Amino acid sequence: MSTIKPAAIALYSESEKFLDVYPEYNLSELPQWVQDNIQEARVYGNKKRGVILSDGRKYHLDNKLNDMTGREWTFFINSVFSTHYPTRGAESYAHEIRKIHPSPKPPQLMRDLIYFFTKEGELVFDSFAGVGGSLLGAALCNRRAAGIDLNQEYLNAYAQAAQKLDLQVYPTICGDCIQVLQNDMLMGELTGNQKISLCLIDPPYANMMSKKKTGADTYVYGDIATPFTNEAADLGNMERPDFLEALRKSVELVLTHMKPEGYVIVFIKDLQPQKKEINLLHAEVISELNKIPKLYYKGMKIWADESAKLYPYGYPFSFVANQIHQYILVFRKEKR
Ligand SMILES: C[S@@+](CC[C@H](N)C(=O)[O-])C[C@H]1O[C@@H](n2cnc3c(N)ncnc32)[C@H](O)[C@@H]1O
Numbered sequence: 001m002s003t004i005k006p007a008a009i010a011l012y013s014e015s016e017k018f019l020d021v022y023p024e025y026n027l028s029e030l031p032q033w034v035q036d037n038i039q040e041a042r043v044y045g046n047k048k049r050g051v052i053l054s055d056g057r058k059y060h061l062d063n064k065l066n067d068m069t070g071r072e073w074t075f076f077i078n079s080v081f082s083t084h085y086p087t088r089g090a091e092s093y094a095h096e097i098r099k100i101h102p103s104p105k106p107p108q109l110m111r112d113l114i115y116f117f118t119k120e121g122e123l124v125f126d127s128f129a130g131v132g133g134s135l136l137g138a139a140l141c142n143r144r145a146a147g148i149d150l151n152q153e154y155l156n157a158y159a160q161a162a163q164k165l166d167l168q169v170y171p172t173i174c175g176d177c178i179q180v181l182q183n184d185m186l187m188g189e190l191t192g193n194q195k196i197s198l199c200l201i202d203p204p205y206a207n208m209m210s211k212k213k214t215g216a217d218t219y220v221y222g223d224i225a226t227p228f229t230n231e232a233a234d235l236g237n238m239e240r241p242d243f244l245e246a247l248r249k250s251v252e253l254v255l256t257h258m259k260p261e262g263y264v265i266v267f268i269k270d271l272q273p274q275k276k277e278i279n280l281l282h283a284e285v286i287s288e289l290n291k292i293p294k295l296y297y298k299g300m301k302i303w304a305d306e307s308a309k310l311y312p313y314g315y316p317f318s319f320v321a322n323q324i325h326q327y328i329l330v331f332r333k334e335k336r
């Protein structure tokens with residue numbers, strides 16, 4: 001005997017109106033896109049914790065992390081971001097101003113990460129803000145943000161880019177993040193005393209930029225050193241062990257300003273292998289940050305930047321990878 005499955009529409013029409021089931025619900029806790037359609041919204045599921053809008057979009061009332069539908073959530077946890085962002089025109093998000101920095105992050109990429117790891121109005125923090133990829137990304141999805149960088153010229157370019165894009169200019173401080181993060185008064189000013197929900201950082205990759213370039217890197221940067229600053233506190237001027245320790249210290253300090261179950265996201269790129277040095281910097285960073293009490297590595301996404309230029313490294317003698325990807329490492333602050 002064949003069973004006839006009810007059509008989705010029947011399920012929808014049989015379920016009750018959200019406002020009838022939850023007359024006292026604090027609607028301001030719902031994402032704006034649910035609030036805007038709440039009159040026609042219905043609940044579904046045995047526990048009545050699902051909300052379905054008349055256009056079929058679904059939201060789970062127990063979603064404490066973000067404002068996404070289940071479908072958006074599933075799409076995001078795909079392990080690879082493959083993008084081709086333009087560096088000219090309106091879609092470049094003022095790249096012509098931000099390009100004074102040797103490695104600015106695309107604000108759209110940062111927005112997409114922030115959208116998954118926060119809810120509207122929450123605070124994103126970047127201790128290595130540069131020309132503001134994270135801060136612009138936060139403004140693009142109505143989150144708050146604050147940042148620190150050692151170089152005032154980069155922070156000025158960020159403010160200029162935000163103004164040009166008609167986006168809110170978030171507070172920043174020029175200085176060594178390790179010093180600033182230890183100063184509760186400065187941090188209170190930066191964050192407006194709001195707890196950080198997401199720390200989104202793209203630190204220098206050890207001393208990759210500050211060394212005179214050799215081999216494959218000369219194609220991209222020429223054979224000169226291109227440090228972010230000349231300061232000793234610049235993580236980009238440190239040898240590997242000092243770099244790892246300073247990065248760990250900076251993240252440890254961020255956690256003291258973060259809400260429980262907040263996330264830390266770190267962009268990192270591997271260095272090219274050298275003889276017996278395998279140089280898997282991303283693995284070293286995971287091990288180092290996992291030493292921080294209550295911080296746990298949760299997994300990674302890989303960002304493939306399809307707009308990166310390809311060079312004939314190694315041709316015609318040996319294999320050298322064109323590394324067009326970076327690791328997006330995800331950690332979470334747990335209660336214990
Ligand atoms: C890879 S860049 C970040 C780029 C940034 N994501 C953007 O979109 O422009 C790293 C930044 O860290 C900054 N930096 C290095 N050491 C620092 C420190 N101790 N405190 C604060 N900023 C630092 C550098 O000046 C540089 O701008």
